[in-house]
Amino acid sequence: MPWNTFFDLIIVFSQASLLALGGGTAVLAQIQLNTVNNYHWMTSSQFVSIFAITQATPGPSMLIVSLIGYWAMAQHFPHQPFMAFGFGVIGMFVATTATFLPSSLLAYYVGRWWEHFHGSSWREPIERGLSAVTVGLLFASATIVSNEASIGLNPLYAWLVILISAGLLAFTKVSPLLLMGIAGALGYMDLLSVPKITH
Amino acid sequence: MDQTPTPAAPLPPADEDPPIPYVKLSELMIAFTQMSSLSFGGGLTAWARTILVERRQWLTEEQFLRSLAIVQVLPGPNTIKLAVYVGAHLRGPLGALASVFGLIAMPMVIVLGLGVYYFNSGNSPNLQNVLIGLGVCAAGMAYSLALKLFTKHSRDPLFVTFGLLSFVLIAFVHMKMLPTVIGLGIISVIFYRNQLTKTAPVKPPPPSP
Numbered sequence: 001m002p003w004n005t006f007f008d009l010i011i012v013f014s015q016a017s018l019l020a021l022g023g024g025t026a027v028l029a030q031i032q033l034n035t036v037n038n039y040h041w042m043t044s045s046q047f048v049s050i051f052a053i054t055q056a057t058p059g060p061s062m063l064i065v066s067l068i069g070y071w072a073m074a075q076h077f078p079h080q081p082f083m084a085f086g087f088g089v090i091g092m093f094v095a096t097t098a099t100f101l102p103s104s105l106l107a108y109y110v111g112r113w114w115e116h117f118h119g120s121s122w123r124e125p126i127e128r129g130l131s132a133v134t135v136g137l138l139f140a141s142a143t144i145v146s147n148e149a150s151i152g153l154n155p156l157y158a159w160l161v162i163l164i165s166a167g168l169l170a171f172t173k174v175s176p177l178l179l180m181g182i183a184g185a186l187g188y189m190d191l192l193s194v195p196k197i198t199h
Numbered sequence: 200m201d202q203t204p205t206p207a208a209p210l211p212p213a214d215e216d217p218p219i220p221y222v223k224l225s226e227l228m229i230a231f232t233q234m235s236s237l238s239f240g241g242g243l244t245a246w247a248r249t250i251l252v253e254r255r256q257w258l259t260e261e262q263f264l265r266s267l268a269i270v271q272v273l274p275g276p277n278t279i280k281l282a283v284y285v286g287a288h289l290r291g292p293l294g295a296l297a298s299v300f301g302l303i304a305m306p307m308v309i310v311l312g313l314g315v316y317y318f319n320s321g322n323s324p325n326l327q328n329v330l331i332g333l334g335v336c337a338a339g340m341a342y343s344l345a346l347k348l349f350t351k352h353s354r355d356p357l358f359v360t361f362g363l364l365s366f367v368l369i370a371f372v373h374m375k376m377l378p379t380v381i382g383l384g385i386i387s388v389i390f391y392r393n394q395l396t397k398t399a400p401v402k403p404p405p406p407s408p
Contacts, residue, residue: 059306103275136365165339187332
Protein backbone atom coordinates (compact mmCIF):
# COMPACT_ATOMS: atom_id res chain seq x y z
CA MET A 1 0.00 0.00 0.00
CA PRO A 2 1.31 3.41 -0.86
CA TRP A 3 0.73 5.04 2.54
CA ASN A 4 4.41 5.41 3.20
CA THR A 5 4.65 7.59 0.14
CA PHE A 6 2.24 10.10 1.68
CA PHE A 7 4.54 10.55 4.64
CA ASP A 8 7.61 10.69 2.46
CA LEU A 9 6.01 13.41 0.38
CA ILE A 10 5.18 15.43 3.47
CA ILE A 11 8.67 15.09 4.89
CA VAL A 12 10.50 15.90 1.70
CA PHE A 13 8.39 18.87 0.72
CA SER A 14 7.97 20.57 4.07
CA GLN A 15 11.75 20.63 4.33
CA ALA A 16 12.03 21.93 0.80
CA SER A 17 9.55 24.64 1.67
CA LEU A 18 11.81 26.12 4.31
CA LEU A 19 14.95 25.83 2.21
CA ALA A 20 13.45 27.60 -0.79
CA LEU A 21 15.19 30.93 -0.28
CA GLY A 22 14.59 33.10 -3.30
CA GLY A 23 11.95 30.73 -4.54
CA GLY A 24 11.63 27.18 -5.76
CA THR A 25 14.75 27.30 -7.90
CA ALA A 26 17.03 27.28 -4.88
CA VAL A 27 15.70 24.00 -3.65
CA LEU A 28 15.14 22.40 -7.03
CA ALA A 29 18.36 20.42 -6.91
CA GLN A 30 17.46 19.14 -3.47
CA ILE A 31 14.02 18.09 -4.65
CA GLN A 32 15.57 16.35 -7.61
CA LEU A 33 17.96 14.45 -5.36
CA ASN A 34 15.12 13.24 -3.20
CA THR A 35 12.74 12.45 -6.03
CA VAL A 36 15.15 10.55 -8.23
CA ASN A 37 17.97 9.24 -6.08
CA ASN A 38 16.57 8.85 -2.58
CA TYR A 39 12.96 7.84 -3.08
CA HIS A 40 13.07 6.65 -6.69
CA TRP A 41 9.70 8.14 -7.55
CA MET A 42 10.81 8.72 -11.12
CA THR A 43 13.87 8.63 -13.34
CA SER A 44 16.14 11.58 -13.94
CA SER A 45 14.85 12.20 -17.46
CA GLN A 46 11.25 12.07 -16.24
CA PHE A 47 12.13 14.65 -13.64
CA VAL A 48 13.66 16.93 -16.23
CA SER A 49 10.54 16.55 -18.38
CA ILE A 50 8.27 17.46 -15.50
CA PHE A 51 10.52 20.40 -14.70
CA ALA A 52 10.13 21.56 -18.29
CA ILE A 53 6.34 21.25 -18.14
CA THR A 54 6.05 23.37 -15.01
CA GLN A 55 8.38 26.02 -16.39
CA ALA A 56 6.31 26.32 -19.54
CA THR A 57 2.97 26.71 -17.76
CA PRO A 58 1.61 29.71 -15.81
CA GLY A 59 1.98 29.83 -12.08
CA PRO A 60 4.95 29.45 -9.78
CA SER A 61 7.53 27.00 -11.02
CA MET A 62 7.32 25.33 -7.65
CA LEU A 63 4.19 23.62 -8.93
CA ILE A 64 6.63 20.94 -9.95
CA VAL A 65 5.93 19.51 -6.53
CA SER A 66 2.29 19.00 -7.51
CA LEU A 67 3.35 16.79 -10.38
CA ILE A 68 5.89 14.94 -8.29
CA GLY A 69 3.17 14.29 -5.73
CA TYR A 70 0.90 12.97 -8.47
CA TRP A 71 3.63 10.82 -9.97
CA ALA A 72 4.86 9.43 -6.65
CA MET A 73 1.40 8.08 -5.84
CA ALA A 74 0.29 7.14 -9.35
CA GLN A 75 3.34 5.00 -10.02
CA HIS A 76 2.13 2.55 -7.40
CA PHE A 77 -0.66 1.57 -9.82
CA PRO A 78 0.98 0.80 -13.14
CA HIS A 79 -1.96 -1.10 -14.62
CA GLN A 80 -4.92 0.61 -12.98
CA PRO A 81 -5.41 4.01 -14.61
CA PHE A 82 -8.32 5.09 -12.41
CA MET A 83 -6.61 4.19 -9.16
CA ALA A 84 -3.50 5.84 -10.46
CA PHE A 85 -5.40 9.03 -11.23
CA GLY A 86 -7.32 9.04 -7.95
CA PHE A 87 -4.34 8.43 -5.73
CA GLY A 88 -2.27 10.66 -7.93
CA VAL A 89 -4.57 13.61 -7.34
CA ILE A 90 -4.49 12.99 -3.61
CA GLY A 91 -0.71 12.83 -3.76
CA MET A 92 -0.75 16.08 -5.68
CA PHE A 93 -2.68 17.85 -2.94
CA VAL A 94 -0.53 16.36 -0.20
CA ALA A 95 2.69 17.44 -1.88
CA THR A 96 1.41 20.89 -2.78
CA THR A 97 0.12 21.59 0.71
CA ALA A 98 3.30 20.30 2.32
CA THR A 99 5.29 22.62 0.11
CA PHE A 100 3.28 25.78 0.44
CA LEU A 101 2.04 25.55 4.00
CA PRO A 102 5.27 25.98 6.03
CA SER A 103 6.53 28.93 4.03
CA SER A 104 3.06 30.47 3.93
CA LEU A 105 2.70 30.21 7.69
CA LEU A 106 6.13 31.79 8.05
CA ALA A 107 5.15 34.56 5.64
CA TYR A 108 1.92 35.13 7.56
CA TYR A 109 3.37 35.32 11.05
CA VAL A 110 6.72 36.92 10.29
CA GLY A 111 4.98 39.35 7.96
CA ARG A 112 2.77 40.62 10.75
CA TRP A 113 5.64 40.88 13.19
CA TRP A 114 8.16 42.41 10.77
CA GLU A 115 6.15 45.60 10.45
CA HIS A 116 7.14 46.50 13.99
CA PHE A 117 10.75 45.70 13.27
CA HIS A 118 11.30 48.01 10.38
CA GLY A 119 13.34 50.66 12.17
CA SER A 120 15.86 48.18 13.48
CA SER A 121 19.46 48.25 12.39
CA TRP A 122 19.37 44.49 11.87
CA ARG A 123 16.79 44.58 9.15
CA GLU A 124 18.93 45.67 6.25
CA PRO A 125 21.89 43.40 7.16
CA ILE A 126 19.50 40.46 7.34
CA GLU A 127 17.97 41.30 3.98
CA ARG A 128 21.34 41.87 2.31
CA GLY A 129 23.16 38.94 3.89
CA LEU A 130 20.47 36.41 3.14
CA SER A 131 20.12 37.82 -0.35
CA ALA A 132 23.82 37.26 -1.01
CA VAL A 133 23.80 33.69 0.25
CA THR A 134 20.63 33.05 -1.73
CA VAL A 135 22.30 34.06 -4.97
CA GLY A 136 25.02 31.49 -4.40
CA LEU A 137 22.39 28.88 -3.66
CA LEU A 138 20.52 29.77 -6.83
CA PHE A 139 23.65 29.40 -8.95
CA ALA A 140 24.48 26.10 -7.28
CA SER A 141 21.01 24.73 -7.78
CA ALA A 142 20.91 25.84 -11.41
CA THR A 143 24.27 24.15 -11.99
CA ILE A 144 23.16 20.85 -10.48
CA VAL A 145 19.92 20.86 -12.41
CA SER A 146 21.75 21.77 -15.63
CA ASN A 147 24.02 18.80 -15.20
CA GLU A 148 21.01 16.53 -14.92
CA ALA A 149 19.28 18.15 -17.85
CA SER A 150 22.34 17.56 -20.04
CA ILE A 151 22.57 13.84 -19.40
CA GLY A 152 22.68 11.97 -22.68
CA LEU A 153 23.15 15.18 -24.60
CA ASN A 154 26.11 16.65 -26.39
CA PRO A 155 27.51 18.71 -23.51
CA LEU A 156 28.68 21.55 -25.73
CA TYR A 157 25.28 22.05 -27.37
CA ALA A 158 23.38 21.57 -24.14
CA TRP A 159 25.46 24.10 -22.24
CA LEU A 160 25.33 26.52 -25.16
CA VAL A 161 21.56 26.46 -25.04
CA ILE A 162 21.59 26.74 -21.26
CA LEU A 163 23.93 29.70 -21.14
CA ILE A 164 22.44 31.50 -24.11
CA SER A 165 18.91 31.21 -22.76
CA ALA A 166 20.15 32.30 -19.33
CA GLY A 167 21.76 35.38 -20.78
CA LEU A 168 18.83 36.26 -23.02
CA LEU A 169 16.30 35.85 -20.25
CA ALA A 170 18.35 37.79 -17.73
CA PHE A 171 19.38 40.72 -19.88
CA THR A 172 16.89 41.07 -22.72
CA LYS A 173 13.13 41.15 -23.06
CA VAL A 174 12.98 37.99 -25.11
CA SER A 175 9.82 36.03 -24.40
CA PRO A 176 10.48 32.90 -22.35
CA LEU A 177 7.82 31.10 -24.35
CA LEU A 178 9.68 31.81 -27.57
CA LEU A 179 12.88 30.41 -26.13
CA MET A 180 11.11 27.33 -24.88
CA GLY A 181 9.57 26.86 -28.30
CA ILE A 182 12.96 27.02 -29.96
CA ALA A 183 14.51 24.68 -27.42
CA GLY A 184 11.65 22.24 -27.82
CA ALA A 185 12.11 22.32 -31.56
CA LEU A 186 15.83 21.72 -31.21
CA GLY A 187 15.08 18.76 -29.00
CA TYR A 188 12.47 17.43 -31.39
CA MET A 189 14.90 17.62 -34.27
CA ASP A 190 17.34 15.70 -32.14
CA LEU A 191 19.99 18.33 -32.57
CA LEU A 192 21.11 18.29 -28.98
CA SER A 193 21.91 14.69 -28.37
CA VAL A 194 25.18 12.87 -28.43
CA PRO A 195 25.84 12.01 -32.06
CA LYS A 196 25.06 8.38 -32.67
CA ILE A 197 27.88 6.32 -34.00
CA THR A 198 26.85 4.74 -37.26
CA HIS A 199 28.96 2.12 -38.95
CA MET B 200 12.62 59.81 16.61
CA ASP B 201 16.07 58.93 15.38
CA GLN B 202 16.77 55.72 13.55
CA THR B 203 20.13 54.33 12.54
CA PRO B 204 20.71 55.67 9.03
CA THR B 205 20.71 53.02 6.35
CA PRO B 206 22.21 53.33 2.88
CA ALA B 207 18.84 52.92 1.16
CA ALA B 208 16.01 55.38 1.74
CA PRO B 209 13.86 54.06 4.59
CA LEU B 210 10.25 53.26 3.75
CA PRO B 211 7.66 55.49 5.47
CA PRO B 212 6.50 54.14 8.83
CA ALA B 213 3.50 51.86 8.91
CA ASP B 214 1.27 54.30 10.77
CA GLU B 215 1.14 56.57 7.72
CA ASP B 216 -0.75 54.00 5.69
CA PRO B 217 -4.34 54.68 4.62
CA PRO B 218 -7.07 52.60 6.29
CA ILE B 219 -7.37 49.06 4.97
CA PRO B 220 -10.12 48.89 2.33
CA TYR B 221 -12.80 46.24 2.70
CA VAL B 222 -12.28 43.64 0.00
CA LYS B 223 -14.62 40.75 -0.67
CA LEU B 224 -12.99 37.32 -0.60
CA SER B 225 -14.30 36.62 -4.07
CA GLU B 226 -12.73 39.84 -5.37
CA LEU B 227 -9.44 38.84 -3.80
CA MET B 228 -9.60 35.45 -5.45
CA ILE B 229 -10.43 36.95 -8.83
CA ALA B 230 -7.65 39.54 -8.59
CA PHE B 231 -5.04 36.88 -7.97
CA THR B 232 -6.43 34.67 -10.70
CA GLN B 233 -6.03 37.61 -13.07
CA MET B 234 -2.44 38.08 -11.96
CA SER B 235 -1.73 34.43 -12.50
CA SER B 236 -3.15 34.27 -16.01
CA LEU B 237 -1.66 37.56 -17.17
CA SER B 238 1.80 36.56 -16.09
CA PHE B 239 2.02 33.57 -18.38
CA GLY B 240 5.73 33.44 -19.18
CA GLY B 241 6.78 35.64 -16.30
CA GLY B 242 6.44 39.05 -14.74
CA LEU B 243 4.00 38.24 -12.01
CA THR B 244 5.43 40.86 -9.66
CA ALA B 245 4.82 43.57 -12.25
CA TRP B 246 1.24 42.43 -12.79
CA ALA B 247 0.70 42.16 -9.04
CA ARG B 248 1.72 45.80 -8.75
CA THR B 249 -0.51 46.88 -11.62
CA ILE B 250 -3.56 45.10 -10.27
CA LEU B 251 -3.09 45.74 -6.55
CA VAL B 252 -1.78 49.31 -6.61
CA GLU B 253 -3.15 50.86 -9.81
CA ARG B 254 -6.33 49.10 -10.82
CA ARG B 255 -7.84 48.00 -7.53
CA GLN B 256 -6.00 50.45 -5.30
CA TRP B 257 -5.97 48.08 -2.40
CA LEU B 258 -2.38 49.01 -1.53
CA THR B 259 -0.24 52.09 -1.93
CA GLU B 260 3.01 51.81 -3.85
CA GLU B 261 4.96 51.96 -0.60
CA GLN B 262 2.88 49.24 0.98
CA PHE B 263 3.44 47.05 -2.05
CA LEU B 264 7.20 47.58 -2.04
CA ARG B 265 7.33 46.95 1.68
CA SER B 266 5.40 43.71 1.27
CA LEU B 267 7.83 42.55 -1.39
CA ALA B 268 10.85 43.46 0.69
CA ILE B 269 9.56 41.59 3.69
CA VAL B 270 8.53 38.39 1.96
CA GLN B 271 11.61 38.14 -0.21
CA VAL B 272 13.77 37.45 2.80
CA LEU B 273 11.68 34.47 3.77
CA PRO B 274 11.85 31.03 2.15
CA GLY B 275 9.26 30.00 -0.37
CA PRO B 276 8.09 31.09 -3.82
CA ASN B 277 7.73 34.88 -3.89
CA THR B 278 4.36 34.85 -5.59
CA ILE B 279 2.83 32.61 -2.95
CA LYS B 280 4.32 34.59 -0.08
CA LEU B 281 3.10 37.83 -1.60
CA ALA B 282 -0.39 36.37 -1.95
CA VAL B 283 -0.36 35.25 1.67
CA TYR B 284 0.95 38.59 2.92
CA VAL B 285 -1.40 40.78 0.91
CA GLY B 286 -4.39 38.50 1.48
CA ALA B 287 -3.73 38.43 5.21
CA HIS B 288 -3.26 42.19 5.28
CA LEU B 289 -6.63 42.73 3.61
CA ARG B 290 -8.78 39.96 5.07
CA GLY B 291 -6.73 37.99 7.61
CA PRO B 292 -6.26 34.22 7.36
CA LEU B 293 -9.26 33.74 5.07
CA GLY B 294 -7.87 36.41 2.80
CA ALA B 295 -4.55 34.62 2.64
CA LEU B 296 -6.32 31.41 1.62
CA ALA B 297 -8.44 33.17 -0.97
CA SER B 298 -5.48 34.83 -2.66
CA VAL B 299 -3.35 31.71 -2.74
CA PHE B 300 -6.26 29.70 -4.11
CA GLY B 301 -6.85 32.30 -6.81
CA LEU B 302 -3.19 32.25 -7.68
CA ILE B 303 -2.65 28.52 -8.08
CA ALA B 304 -6.01 26.92 -8.82
CA MET B 305 -5.92 27.37 -12.58
CA PRO B 306 -2.20 26.66 -13.02
CA MET B 307 -2.60 23.49 -10.99
CA VAL B 308 -5.36 22.28 -13.26
CA ILE B 309 -3.25 22.98 -16.33
CA VAL B 310 -0.17 21.39 -14.87
CA LEU B 311 -2.17 18.37 -13.75
CA GLY B 312 -3.63 17.95 -17.21
CA LEU B 313 -0.25 18.05 -18.88
CA GLY B 314 1.29 15.88 -16.21
CA VAL B 315 -1.35 13.18 -16.51
CA TYR B 316 -0.94 13.24 -20.28
CA TYR B 317 2.80 12.83 -19.93
CA PHE B 318 2.42 10.11 -17.29
CA ASN B 319 0.22 8.08 -19.59
CA SER B 320 2.11 8.83 -22.77
CA GLY B 321 4.32 5.79 -22.54
CA ASN B 322 7.66 6.25 -24.15
CA SER B 323 6.83 8.40 -27.14
CA PRO B 324 10.30 9.35 -28.36
CA ASN B 325 9.13 12.56 -30.02
CA LEU B 326 7.52 13.82 -26.83
CA GLN B 327 10.59 12.81 -24.89
CA ASN B 328 12.83 14.71 -27.29
CA VAL B 329 10.76 17.85 -27.08
CA LEU B 330 10.75 17.66 -23.32
CA ILE B 331 14.51 17.17 -23.24
CA GLY B 332 14.91 20.34 -25.26
CA LEU B 333 12.51 22.17 -22.97
CA GLY B 334 14.37 20.87 -19.95
CA VAL B 335 17.61 22.36 -21.15
CA CYS B 336 15.93 25.73 -21.67
CA ALA B 337 14.32 25.49 -18.26
CA ALA B 338 17.76 24.95 -16.74
CA GLY B 339 18.82 28.16 -18.45
CA MET B 340 15.83 29.88 -16.86
CA ALA B 341 17.09 28.82 -13.47
CA TYR B 342 20.43 30.46 -14.21
CA SER B 343 18.78 33.62 -15.46
CA LEU B 344 17.09 34.14 -12.12
CA ALA B 345 20.44 33.86 -10.36
CA LEU B 346 22.02 36.20 -12.88
CA LYS B 347 19.34 38.86 -12.45
CA LEU B 348 19.67 38.87 -8.71
CA PHE B 349 23.46 38.89 -8.93
CA THR B 350 23.74 41.81 -11.31
CA LYS B 351 21.60 43.96 -9.03
CA HIS B 352 24.27 43.80 -6.35
CA SER B 353 27.41 42.97 -8.31
CA ARG B 354 29.19 46.07 -7.08
CA ASP B 355 28.82 45.14 -3.44
CA PRO B 356 32.00 43.26 -2.50
CA LEU B 357 30.44 41.58 0.55
CA PHE B 358 27.59 40.39 -1.62
CA VAL B 359 29.90 38.94 -4.25
CA THR B 360 32.04 37.26 -1.59
CA PHE B 361 29.22 35.53 0.19
CA GLY B 362 27.44 34.68 -3.02
CA LEU B 363 30.57 33.09 -4.41
CA LEU B 364 31.25 31.24 -1.17
CA SER B 365 27.82 29.71 -0.97
CA PHE B 366 27.90 28.80 -4.68
CA VAL B 367 31.26 27.06 -4.44
CA LEU B 368 30.55 25.31 -1.16
CA ILE B 369 27.25 23.90 -2.34
CA ALA B 370 27.93 23.16 -6.01
CA PHE B 371 31.56 22.03 -5.87
CA VAL B 372 32.43 21.12 -2.31
CA HIS B 373 29.05 19.42 -2.08
CA MET B 374 28.21 20.72 1.35
CA LYS B 375 24.62 20.21 2.46
CA MET B 376 22.38 23.12 1.55
CA LEU B 377 20.47 23.88 4.73
CA PRO B 378 23.40 24.05 7.17
CA THR B 379 25.51 25.96 4.65
CA VAL B 380 22.80 28.52 4.04
CA ILE B 381 22.12 28.96 7.74
CA GLY B 382 25.79 29.12 8.68
CA LEU B 383 26.83 31.46 5.89
CA GLY B 384 23.65 33.44 6.36
CA ILE B 385 24.44 34.17 9.99
CA ILE B 386 28.04 35.11 9.20
CA SER B 387 27.03 37.37 6.33
CA VAL B 388 24.43 39.17 8.44
CA ILE B 389 27.08 39.83 11.09
CA PHE B 390 29.49 41.18 8.48
CA TYR B 391 26.80 43.42 7.01
CA ARG B 392 25.75 44.74 10.39
CA ASN B 393 29.38 45.44 11.16
CA GLN B 394 29.77 47.36 7.93
CA LEU B 395 26.56 49.25 8.61
CA THR B 396 27.48 50.40 12.09
CA LYS B 397 30.95 51.40 10.95
CA THR B 398 29.75 53.72 8.20
CA ALA B 399 26.87 55.17 10.18
CA PRO B 400 27.90 56.56 13.57
CA VAL B 401 25.13 56.28 16.11
CA LYS B 402 26.08 59.39 18.06
CA PRO B 403 27.12 62.69 16.55
CA PRO B 404 30.79 63.58 17.30
CA PRO B 405 31.23 65.78 20.41
CA PRO B 406 31.38 69.48 19.64
CA SER B 407 34.91 70.85 19.28
CA PRO B 408 36.06 72.95 22.22
